[in-house]
Amino acid sequence: MSSSTLMKTFAKTDIVDTLIIGSGAGGAPLAAELARNGKTVVVLEAGPAFPATGHTPDEIAARELYWLHERLSAGTNPQAFGGNNSGTGLGGSLLHYGAFMPRMDARDFHLHTETGKGVDWPFGLDELLPYIERVESFIGVSGPAHYPWDPERRYAYAPPPANSAALKMREGCDALGLRHADGPAALITRDIEQPHFGTRHACANCGACHQGCRNGAKSGTDNTWLPMAVAYGAELRPGCFAHTIERDSSGRVTGVVYRQNGVEHRQKCATLVLAAGAVETPRLLLTNGLANSSGQVGQNYMTHVSTQVWGEFDEDIRPNRGYPSLTITEDMMRPKDADFVGGYLVQSLGMMPATWGQNLARSTTTRGPAFARALAGYNRSAGMGINGECLPRPENRVTLSDEKDAFGIPKPLIEHSYGPNEWAMHHHAARLMTQMWETVGAKDIRVIDRAAHMIGTCRMGADAGSNVVNPVGRSFDIDNLWVSDHSIFPSAAAANPALAIMALSLRTAEAMLRT
Amino acid sequence: MSHPPDRPEILDSDHLSTRTREILTSRLSVSTAQPRTLSLRAYAALDALLPVLLPLDEILPPATDIAMTARIDAALSGPRDGWRFADLPPDAEAWESALLTLDDVAAEQHGLAFIHLAPDLRGALLDAVMEGQIGLEREGRLTASQMKRWSGDLRGEVVDCIMSDPRIQQALGISSSLTGGDTVFQGFTKVGSDSREDFEPKATAPLLQMAESSE
Ligand SMILES: Cc1cc2nc3c(=O)[nH]c(=O)nc-3n(C[C@H](O)[C@H](O)[C@H](O)COP(=O)(O)OP(=O)(O)OC[C@H]3O[C@@H](n4cnc5c(N)ncnc54)[C@H](O)[C@@H]3O)c2cc1C
Numbered sequence: 001m002s003s004s005t006l007m008k009t010f011a012k013t014d015i016v017d018t019l020i021i022g023s024g025a026g027g028a029p030l031a032a033e034l035a036r037n038g039k040t041v042v043v044l045e046a047g048p049a050f051p052a053t054g055h056t057p058d059e060i061a062a063r064e065l066y067w068l069h070e071r072l073s074a075g076t077n078p079q080a081f082g083g084n085n086s087g088t089g090l091g092g093s094l095l096h097y098g099a100f101m102p103r104m105d106a107r108d109f110h111l112h113t114e115t116g117k118g119v120d121w122p123f124g125l126d127e128l129l130p131y132i133e134r135v136e137s138f139i140g141v142s143g144p145a146h147y148p149w150d151p152e153r154r155y156a157y158a159p160p161p162a163n164s165a166a167l168k169m170r171e172g173c174d175a176l177g178l179r180h181a182d183g184p185a186a187l188i189t190r191d192i193e194q195p196h197f198g199t200r201h202a203c204a205n206c207g208a209c210h211q212g213c214r215n216g217a218k219s220g221t222d223n224t225w226l227p228m229a230v231a232y233g234a235e236l237r238p239g240c241f242a243h244t245i246e247r248d249s250s251g252r253v254t255g256v257v258y259r260q261n262g263v264e265h266r267q268k269c270a271t272l273v274l275a276a277g278a279v280e281t282p283r284l285l286l287t288n289g290l291a292n293s294s295g296q297v298g299q300n301y302m303t304h305v306s307t308q309v310w311g312e313f314d315e316d317i318r319p320n321r322g323y324p325s326l327t328i329t330e331d332m333m334r335p336k337d338a339d340f341v342g343g344y345l346v347q348s349l350g351m352m353p354a355t356w357g358q359n360l361a362r363s364t365t366t367r368g369p370a371f372a373r374a375l376a377g378y379n380r381s382a383g384m385g386i387n388g389e390c391l392p393r394p395e396n397r398v399t400l401s402d403e404k405d406a407f408g409i410p411k412p413l414i415e416h417s418y419g420p421n422e423w424a425m426h427h428h429a430a431r432l433m434t435q436m437w438e439t440v441g442a443k444d445i446r447v448i449d450r451a452a453h454m455i456g457t458c459r460m461g462a463d464a465g466s467n468v469v470n471p472v473g474r475s476f477d478i479d480n481l482w483v484s485d486h487s488i489f490p491s492a493a494a495a496n497p498a499l500a501i502m503a504l505s506l507r508t509a510e511a512m513l514r515t
Numbered sequence: 516m517s518h519p520p521d522r523p524e525i526l527d528s529d530h531l532s533t534r535t536r537e538i539l540t541s542r543l544s545v546s547t548a549q550p551r552t553l554s555l556r557a558y559a560a561l562d563a564l565l566p567v568l569l570p571l572d573e574i575l576p577p578a579t580d581i582a583m584t585a586r587i588d589a590a591l592s593g594p595r596d597g598w599r600f601a602d603l604p605p606d607a608e609a610w611e612s613a614l615l616t617l618d619d620v621a622a623e624q625h626g627l628a629f630i631h632l633a634p635d636l637r638g639a640l641l642d643a644v645m646e647g648q649i650g651l652e653r654e655g656r657l658t659a660s661q662m663k664r665w666s667g668d669l670r671g672e673v674v675d676c677i678m679s680d681p682r683i684q685q686a687l688g689i690s691s692s693l694t695g696g697d698t699v700f701q702g703f704t705k706v707g708s709d710s711r712e713d714f715e716p717k718a719t720a721p722l723l724q725m726a727e728s729s730e
Pocket residue numbers: 021022023024025026027044045046047067083084085086087088089090091092093094096097098099100101210240241242243275276277278280281284453454484485486487496497498499501
């Protein structure tokens with residue numbers, strides 16, 4: 001971040017107005033908004049500050065962007081973490097996210113009212129839309145001139161060029177009579193001067209979004225909200241792992257103890273915001289025994305059904321080239337023949353070779369020359385994947401395991417099993433995408449059953465008995481404790497989450513400014 | 516001993532950043548002198564297992580050795596990917612136990628150490644592991660269901676090792692490392708099908724020769 005050299009710093013004895021744990025999608029917009037309104041803000045981030053120019057497309061080395069404190073994964077669909085969904089560093093998981101930026105469907109806010117299943121949000125799309133539009137315009141999102149499922153919508157940047165997978169998916173949609181479009185992507189397609197940051201260059205179609213964008217084209221928090229926060233006087237502290245939340249005799253938060261370079265520090269604060277993500281936020285609350293009068297901390301853990309279907313073509317596809325996931329169809333948001341509630345988005349997929357190979361390796365048991373030939377098919381492969389609703393289930397949750405990590409804190413145990421709704425959606429999507437690939441001549445079609453993202457665990461809602469935070473993200477139990485990250489989602493909703501997390505973060509900041 | 520690096524052309528491309536070049540180059544010379552993580556017995560079993568899981572003779576030029584066993588053994592002591600199955604012990608321990616389980620089962624079923632089995636018997640044992648049919652219920656060994664879980668980790672680790680190797684990338688014609696140089700970040704100008712740019716490698720792997728000639 002170019003402006004960090006000018007960054008203001010606070011003494012640990014200062015009582016800062018707001019201390020934020022986590023600098024990703026949930027923490028950063030709020031940091032910027034509070035600082036802009038004159039609040040003193042410190043952000044503790046466990047990961048380092050990565051210079052964008054140092055990112056590497058090498059998938060093994062790029063693991064430096066993953067949250068590497070070990071998690072234990074259980075249940076009948078144990079989830080992969082690391083590269084699948086957990087980042088670290090100034091910028092959080094957005095350093096290596098895919099930048100797919102659809103808006104939440106209005107119906108997904110009211111799933112329970114619509115279907116009797118799942119949970120309603122305490123408000124609708126109309127409430128969140130102004131914040132969504134502010135996020136889109138500030139960070140930079142590209143999209144088509146005409147979005148078939150929302151004709152009113154406008155994007156400030158033209159889409160990047162369609163890669164082979166995106167073109168193939170268009171053909172598949174056409175063959176089956178599905179509408180398709182260039183999907184909204186959080187990247188810019190012309191050079192700009194980003195306020196408080198500096199020059200961001202147009203997307204170079206390098207394809208390595210998941211390994212970190214080297215030219216600032218991808219809109220994360222590292223090149224948008226965080227430099228803005230710093231410009232308004234916030235202090236960002238990378239390399240600081242927060243572990244203990246301190247309180248006074250009345251139970252209000254007074255500060256946080258964190259470890260930096262092996263040394264313990266304490267930062268005092270008037271208000272604390274947890275933005276550590278949907279595994280680390282409940283882990284912090286559980287290890288500190290806080291804010292859990294509802295018994296819901298760590299419960300309602302959800303993911304997105306993220307089934308993929310890959311095929312091999314006769315052409316030279318080169319799936320590493322171009323923005324990875326451009327084509328979208330929203331026609332499956334409420335399919336007529338659905339045997340499940342909710343819906344899913346279908347997106348085209350390019351992919352880097354090791355990630356692609358991992359999927360192949362883990363979803364088959366071929367070996368010998370057949371395995372070698374399958375891996376050699378990389379350059380001829382194109383994929384499609386979905387992002388779909390996942391219902392909360394009592395057996396899916398984050399708890400503390402018996403094992404301790406290097407800091408002496410229990411490692412989190414994440415239990416995740418699909419229920420009938422998720423399996424029905426998976427099978428529906430697998431059939432549809434297989435048919436699409438078959439129609440356009442793909443061979444060796446392979447279905448990969450996988451889930452992505454970490455959602456829920458500190459649910460927001462109106463009722464203190466069944467939710468952890470109120471509808472603006474404030475703890476029911478401790479009035480100077482707030483949560484702003486993916487953990488507050490009452491339901492998963494189909495859309496890729498970062499846009500809604502950032503929009504909610506701005507909304508929570510406004511609520512904090514009012515109190 | 517380490518093997519003389521066969522320097523793939525992609526390493527000299529100006530579409531490679533200095534950092535990425537260094538990372539890829541470091542994979543060309545790996546010390547195979549001493550196992551870093553596994554015991555000698557487990558290491559030997561892994562060394563005998565890899566060729567039946569993923570033979571590379573149809574991908575790489577004859578006699579190219581990319582030291583897969585040594586690299587996987589070293590990787591097990593390096594930074595991991597941040598999670599593991601709750602029903603498996605920590606990675607290094609899981610690999611040691613899994614490989615010793617395989618070796619014990621080989622001895623029980625065939626009266627020979629795993630490394631002395633003919634390739635088809637090694638392959639059959641691996642198939643049985645992947646199907647969840649082989650395991651041992653005793654301390655320091657893995658049960659059949661744990662072995663099956665571990666076989667997914669084994670397959671994943673092998674793929675990470677292969678697909679991140681510059682010799683393999685060159686042989687398969689993969690341009691994923693060539694996202695851009697230090698001063699000019701070129702990216703890709705062409706991203707559609709059948710539009711290889713001049714700086715991107717052409718596949719040289721014997722098993723891809725047929726396909727390439729029709730390009
Ligand atoms: C590979 C990948 C692809 C994705 N693709 C997309 C996509 O295309 N579109 C989309 O919308 N979403 C995508 N996502 C999801 C999106 O990135 C996340 O949903 C979002 O970033 C979550 O925001 P968050 O604020 O909850 O957590 P994060 O953004 O993960 O931020 C949490 C931060 O808190 C820090 N932290 C945690 N614990 C502590 C502690 N104890 N002390 C100090 N700091 C701590 C972490 O280091 C991290 O930086 C993707 C994610 C991944 C990993």
